[in-house]
Amino acid sequence: MSGYSITEPSARQKWIAGTLVILYAVITLLPLAWILMTGFKSSADSISYPPKVLFEPSLEGYVNLFTTRTRQTPEYLASLPPAETWYDELVRSKDMVIAGPSRYGERFLNSVIIGFGSTFLSIFLGTLAAYAFSRFKVPLKDDLLFFILSTRMMPPIAVAIPIFLMYRSLGLSDTHLGMILLYTAVNISLAVWLLKGFIDEIPREYEEAALIDGYTRFQAFRKVVLPQAATGIASTAIFCLIFAWNEYAFAVLLTSGTAQTAPPFIPTIIGVGGQDWPAVAAGASLFLLPVMIFTILLRKHLLRGITFGAVRK
Amino acid sequence: MSDTPIDRVARATPIPVARRIRGFSDRTIAWIFVAPTIFLLLAINIFPLIWTINLSFTDFRANRPNREVEYIGLENYRRILTDGDIWLTMQATAHFLFWTIALQVLIGFTLAWLINRKFRGNDLWTTLIVLPMMLSPAVVGNFWTFLYQPQIGLFNYVVEFFSGIPASSFQMIGDVRLAPWSIVIVDTWMWSPFVMLICLAGLRSIPDYIYEAAEIDRASKWRQFWTITVPMVLPFLMLAVLFRGIENFKMFDLVVELTGGGPGSVTEVTSINLKREAFEKWRTGYASAYAIILFVTVFGLASIYVKALNKVKER
Numbered sequence: 001m002s003g004y005s006i007t008e009p010s011a012r013q014k015w016i017a018g019t020l021v022i023l024y025a026v027i028t029l030l031p032l033a034w035i036l037m038t039g040f041k042s043s044a045d046s047i048s049y050p051p052k053v054l055f056e057p058s059l060e061g062y063v064n065l066f067t068t069r070t071r072q073t074p075e076y077l078a079s080l081p082p083a084e085t086w087y088d089e090l091v092r093s094k095d096m097v098i099a100g101p102s103r104y105g106e107r108f109l110n111s112v113i114i115g116f117g118s119t120f121l122s123i124f125l126g127t128l129a130a131y132a133f134s135r136f137k138v139p140l141k142d143d144l145l146f147f148i149l150s151t152r153m154m155p156p157i158a159v160a161i162p163i164f165l166m167y168r169s170l171g172l173s174d175t176h177l178g179m180i181l182l183y184t185a186v187n188i189s190l191a192v193w194l195l196k197g198f199i200d201e202i203p204r205e206y207e208e209a210a211l212i213d214g215y216t217r218f219q220a221f222r223k224v225v226l227p228q229a230a231t232g233i234a235s236t237a238i239f240c241l242i243f244a245w246n247e248y249a250f251a252v253l254l255t256s257g258t259a260q261t262a263p264p265f266i267p268t269i270i271g272v273g274g275q276d277w278p279a280v281a282a283g284a285s286l287f288l289l290p291v292m293i294f295t296i297l298l299r300k301h302l303l304r305g306i307t308f309g310a311v312r313k
Numbered sequence: 314m315s316d317t318p319i320d321r322v323a324r325a326t327p328i329p330v331a332r333r334i335r336g337f338s339d340r341t342i343a344w345i346f347v348a349p350t351i352f353l354l355l356a357i358n359i360f361p362l363i364w365t366i367n368l369s370f371t372d373f374r375a376n377r378p379n380r381e382v383e384y385i386g387l388e389n390y391r392r393i394l395t396d397g398d399i400w401l402t403m404q405a406t407a408h409f410l411f412w413t414i415a416l417q418v419l420i421g422f423t424l425a426w427l428i429n430r431k432f433r434g435n436d437l438w439t440t441l442i443v444l445p446m447m448l449s450p451a452v453v454g455n456f457w458t459f460l461y462q463p464q465i466g467l468f469n470y471v472v473e474f475f476s477g478i479p480a481s482s483f484q485m486i487g488d489v490r491l492a493p494w495s496i497v498i499v500d501t502w503m504w505s506p507f508v509m510l511i512c513l514a515g516l517r518s519i520p521d522y523i524y525e526a527a528e529i530d531r532a533s534k535w536r537q538f539w540t541i542t543v544p545m546v547l548p549f550l551m552l553a554v555l556f557r558g559i560e561n562f563k564m565f566d567l568v569v570e571l572t573g574g575g576p577g578s579v580t581e582v583t584s585i586n587l588k589r590e591a592f593e594k595w596r597t598g599y600a601s602a603y604a605i606i607l608f609v610t611v612f613g614l615a616s617i618y619v620k621a622l623n624k625v626k627e628r
Contacts, residue, residue, distance in 0.1 A: 009430040018432035024424060025441045028502060032444060034467055035456050047465045049480070125349045132346035136339050144351070151358040153611050155563040157587045158604030161597060162361035162368070165375060185357035188350055217342050248451035248566035249584075253592060267455035267570055277459050284452045295447045299440040303510060 035288065038281035046277045060094075061278025063087045065104050065269065065286075069096040104283055107265040111287070113176055114261055115244040118183035122240045123233060125184070126191030131221060133192065134199040135207075145196075148189045156186075156249040164254060174255045182250055187240040194239065198232025199225065235301040242291060262287050362608075369602035376595040389602035399603075401578065402586040408493050409500070409568075409582055410561050414554055416501045421508025422550065426542075428509070429516045439513070443506045450503065454570035457499050461485040486572050492580050496568050500561065508553045515549030516542070548626045555618055562611050583607055 009017070038046050042058040069091055077097070083089040091098050132138055133145060163182065164173070172178030202225060210220040226233075252264040266283045269276060295302060337345070369389055373382045393399055424442065428435050445453070460468040461484075469480035485495040519541065527537045565584040568574065574581035574589075581589075587607065591600035 014430050014432040017427040017430035018435070018438075021424065021427050021432070021435070021438050021442070025438050028442055028445060028506075030467070031453075031457065031460060031502070032448075034460065035453075038459070049465050049470070051465065051467050051470050125353065128346035129350040132343040136343035138343050138347060144347070148350070148354060150612070151354055153559055153615060154358070154362070154608055155565070155584050155587070155604070155611075157565060157584050157591065158365065158608055159358065159361050161375070161591050161601055161604065162364035163357065164592075165364070165597075166361065181353070182357060185353050188353060192350060217337065217339065242447055246449035246451075248449065248569075252451075252569075253588070263449045263451040263566070266452050275459070280459070281456065284456055287452055288448050291447050291449075292444055295444060296440055299436065299443075303436075303439065303443070 035281050036285050038277055039285040041278050043278055060090060061282035063090055064276055064279035065282040066102055068099045068102050070099045071096050107260055107262045110259055111245060111261040114179045115241050117180040118187060118244045119237050119240040121184040122187040122191045123237050126188050126195050127233060129192050130195035130199050134196050148192055152189050160250060160253045167254060174257055174259045176259050179259050183244040183247060187243055191236050191240055194236045195232060198229050202228045365601045365604055368598050369605050371598040373598045374595050375597040389599045393603055393606060402581055402583055405580055406582045409496060412497045413500045413561055414557055417505045417508045417557060420505040422512050424509040425512035425516055428513060445503045446506050450567040451570045454499060454567040457571055458486060461495060487576055489576055489579050492572050492576055496571055496580055499571060500567060504557060511549050511553040512546055515546035519545045551622045551625060559611060559615060
């Protein structure tokens with residue numbers, strides 16, 4: 001902005017506002033920093049008092065996260081051949097041997113499969129529906145849109161009872177497909193509303209020109225509307241992905257083994273005598289970091305998306 | 314673009330006619346595009362809802378599928394509405410709702426107002442503040458139980474550091490009086506940024522010329538704040554409250570992992586109570602009636618609220 005403006009805050013005002021906001025940010029980020037730090041603490045450091053800010057980094061938490069271990073007598077450990085890998089050695093220094101891999105890898109992979117699967121499906125169906133709502137006279141349009149939105153007001157537990165029964169009889173309990181369909185159903189209302197907003201912004205004249213040039217509706221949709229809506233579709237996809245990634249209620253009620261995602265699994269990571277906090281923190285770090293990085297890198301689109309979506313509704 | 318007579322005819326041709334000649338009509342396409350979404354929602358949202366309504370009139374128990382199911386009319390509803398424990402649950406939920414919304418509005422609006430001072434780097438700091446709300450409430454909630462540990466937790470240590478109250482003298486999660494606040498604190502930490510973002514959208518929607526006009530009229534900053542800023546942001550703020558209200562009425566994951574509804578049942582908000590009835594006591598029919606009552610309550614309150622919101626917008 002050039003020149004003097006009476007609505008522009010003074011330098012002093014900016015300085016005070018900036019300091020307060022940064023102070024708040026530092027406080028609010030402390031728990032997250034603590035998660036990342038605890039993942040690299042040894043179990044002794046993690047439970048010391050006063051809490052340690054400076055500590056010798058250890059990979060114990062990460063090793064414990066990915067393995068299951070059994071406690072052994074020192075005599076047995078001494079009888080073993082020398083440890084082959086650094087993690088074997090680390091585990092043996094705690095009087096234990098590695099018994100096998102833990103289930104964290106599988107659970108994480110389930111989160112990836114279900115997250116991406118449901119995001120793809122929500123965006124695919126959502127874009128089609130949003131385009132139709134944006135461009136055509138759909139009978140009962142407002143009622144349908146409200147119906148789509150109102151499905152979000154139901155507490156997940158309320159829907160979980162019949163879905164539990166339905167999935168049990170259809171054999172969809174604890175399957176990837178079942179969870180993908182379920183998360184798609186939850187996400188699609190947000191997807192339709194957000195995407196409709198983005199498609200509304202694309203001038204109709206583009207498609208009409210394409211139609212006159214001999215394109216069919218499908219071609220116009222694919223070659224004119226989709227490229228124009230790409231940014232909107234991408235930011236909607238991120239929202240759907242984050243929702244599916246974080247979802248807990250359905251996951252904890254409807255999955256227990258093969259299709260269980262990471263959120264219900266991470267809190268169940270236990271060590272000897274209670275929760276193994278470095279391992280829990282390591283698991284949480286790996287699970288939360290992708291979202292944090294995404295949020296920071298894609299902040300322009302995301303922040304617009306949150307308010308846009310909210311204000312639209 | 315060349316402007317031959319053919320072009321002019323093409324442009325003058327009514328578009329619906331042009332479309333009908335090639336392939337599907339718009340109406341057909343509209344249905345092809347909308348149908349899968351509607352079908353999915355019917356199958357996974359509406360059909361289950363109808364099933365829940367049906368179950369709510371029975372004494373069905375999902376852990377005994379072979380037992381004969383009896384229709385008992387409105388008995389489940391009568392039992393719920395006269396059950397004292399449900400009212401305790403409602404009180405826990407009301408406490409949680411009231412304080413989270415009050416604190417989030419206060420913090421969210423203040424932050425938005427500060428960020429709107431447009432200091433340098435404000436968008437990066439905004440993003441960092443937003444981080445907690447993007448994360449999994451269950452995973453983060455579980456980690457907060459570690460922060461709340463009386464002997465070793467960071468939260469208790471910080472409290473001791475600033476107030477002198479010994480860290481091991483209080484238990485945020487274990488104490489009946491403090492547990493309701495432990496969930497309020499974490500929820501406020503997570504979701505104040507959401508209110509902030511929506512308020513920020515509201516603040517940025519106020520055109521500068523209104524303030525300029527007020528300045529010319531020599532309205533004080535204080536007066537400008539109450540007569541311009543607050544009324545213009547109010548519809549946005551009310552929308553944020555609506556979303557937080559609905560979300561927190563449904564609250565499950567964060568509280569389950571933080572307190573599990575305990576100690577006793579002081580933090581047993583409605584969703585947790587419902588989960589216990591449905592998936593621990595397996596009183597499926599009873600829980601279904603409970604779910605319907607909750608749904609009707611949310612829907613009813615939200616509709617009334619939206620009416621009020623529209624009135625504010627019209628002003």
